[in-house]
Amino acid sequence: MKILILGGTAFLSAATARQAVGRGHQVTCLARGTSSRPPEGTAWVHADRDLGIDAYAGVAGEWDAVIDVSRQPGQVRDALQTLGERAGLWTFVSTVSVYTDDATPGQDESAALHPPLQADTYTDPEQYGPAKVACEAAVIESVGDRAHISRAGLIVGPGDVSDRFGxxxxxxxxxxxxxxxxxxxxxxQVIDVDDLAGWLLDSAENRTAGILNAVGDPxxxxxxxxxxxxxxxxxxxxxxxxxxxxxxxxxxxxxxxxxxxxxxxxxxxxxGCRSNAAAGAAGMQLRxxxxxxxxxxxxxxxxxxxxxxxxxxxxxxxxxxxxxxxxxx
Missing domain, CATH: 3.90.25 (UDP-galactose 4-epimerase; domain 1)
Structure with a gap:
């Protein structure tokens, strides 16, 4: 497969790129690379997504899968505008922070969401969930049934420098x-970074679309x-x-x-108790x-x-x- 990763230099996107190379896929990473480089075996398009649609000028051709981890609605919309029609499955890594109800255990993907952020960028941490809601909406509007929205929980493991688990x-x-x-x-509940990366790639290979909670077992x-x-x-x-x-x-x-x-x-x-039943039924594996x-x-x-x-x-x-x-x- 030809896979384009919008990122590829840090934590989840880097882990996804490494696994994709290990599976024999042709992988391109679009990233600034200011603090680190994409993994060995990938092609690297140097670009700053803050530049808007011009950031994608170096990305040619069609892609079996595009994987985006951005949290800024403007970046997501620009990528979709320039690449959406040239992608097979479009995977967007979202978050369970999109949900409004954090009190009720066991909720699934049908739970209510925050209103989408109206701005292209967010700076206040309280806007993180609404920003991801806006990103999801842009993806679904642009690519429809070619969208895989992976609502991740707390991602942990090698490469995590947040200290929220380590x-x-x-x-x-x-x-x-x-x-x-x-x-x-x-x-x-937490999810291992390599389990999530593997799930993103399994979904790309199997053309698994839809909205799915990518969370560990509570x-x-x-x-x-x-x-x-x-x-x-x-x-x-x-x-x-x-x-x-x-x-x-x-x-x-x-x-x-x-x-x-x-x-x-x-x-x-x-x-800390979202349902992962749908993703499990679709093949998500947890170590x-x-x-x-x-x-x-x-x-x-x-x-x-x-x-x-x-x-x-x-x-x-x-x-x-x-x-x-x-x-x-």
Whole structure:
């Protein structure tokens, strides 16, 4: 197959390009390449999608599949305008953040969406979901039944530098008492980057169209943390702390400084429990989560367990919180 990847230099798009080359496909990546190059074995069209339709001047011919990971509606519309008629299956990687209801577990692809963003670009993180809704709408309007909309959940594994998952295997590997949220009823779900890349390529090869949630199987956050601790060789030194105490002491949910990754408010129970039944029925394969944890730990060791992080608690913050908690309990 001739596959055009709009991206190809970072995380998911790079993983997809590597797998596509490994499967023997003819792969072209359109990317700026300011921080990294596309994988070996791909053709590289140097282009900045912020330049509009001129960015695609170097892309000639027809494509069996186009895979786009953009989050900016203007970029998606420009790509469709110039390439839509020359593509077989058009895959757009969206997100479960398009859904309005984050409280109800088990919802499928029919759940209500945010109103689409009207602007070509977004800068406020709160507009991420609406921006992806606008991107989806543009894809469907342009290519119709040749569209595959893959609504991904939290993507994790080698190449993830967000710390929204990698914080945990790295933290348990460092040893000592580990602060974790005491949320036995909280659910979470993640998808390994290489499983998602494989799903995108399987769909391209099989011409799988439609809108499908590309998410992992949901499980209790406490169970996931126990499993990650075992992978990291931790010996049950978790200190489970009341969420109310964490909020009171300025610990943030999900991501960012002084946060606990994967932890969400109780009203977000549905965010970590989307249905993946349709994608599973269409052939999406998921590896055991313990393997993803092992892969993530290996990657974290390469980066350095003690590096500065985008998400999680610093050593000093964690020690401070553990000390304050011990005074209460």
């Amino acid at each position: 914080y945990w295997p790295a933290r348990f590997a460092r040893g000592g008492r580990v602060l974790v949220p005491d949320t036995p009823d909280a659910l979470t 499980l209790p956050l406490s169970q996931l943390l126990d499993m990650v601790a075992q992978v990291a060789g931790d010996h049950d030194q978790q200190v489970r702390i009341d969420p109310a105490f964490l909020v009171e002491h300025g610990v943030e949910y999900w991501a960012g400084p002084r946060s606990l990754p994967l932890w969400l408010p109780a009203e977000y129970r549905g965010f 055991p989560l313990v393997e993803t944890a092992q892969r993530s730990l290996s990657y974290e060791r390469q980066l350095g367990l003690d590096r500065d992080r985008r998400a999680g608690l610093s050593v000093d913050d964690e020690l401070e919180l553990l000390s304050e908690w011990s005074k209460r309990s």
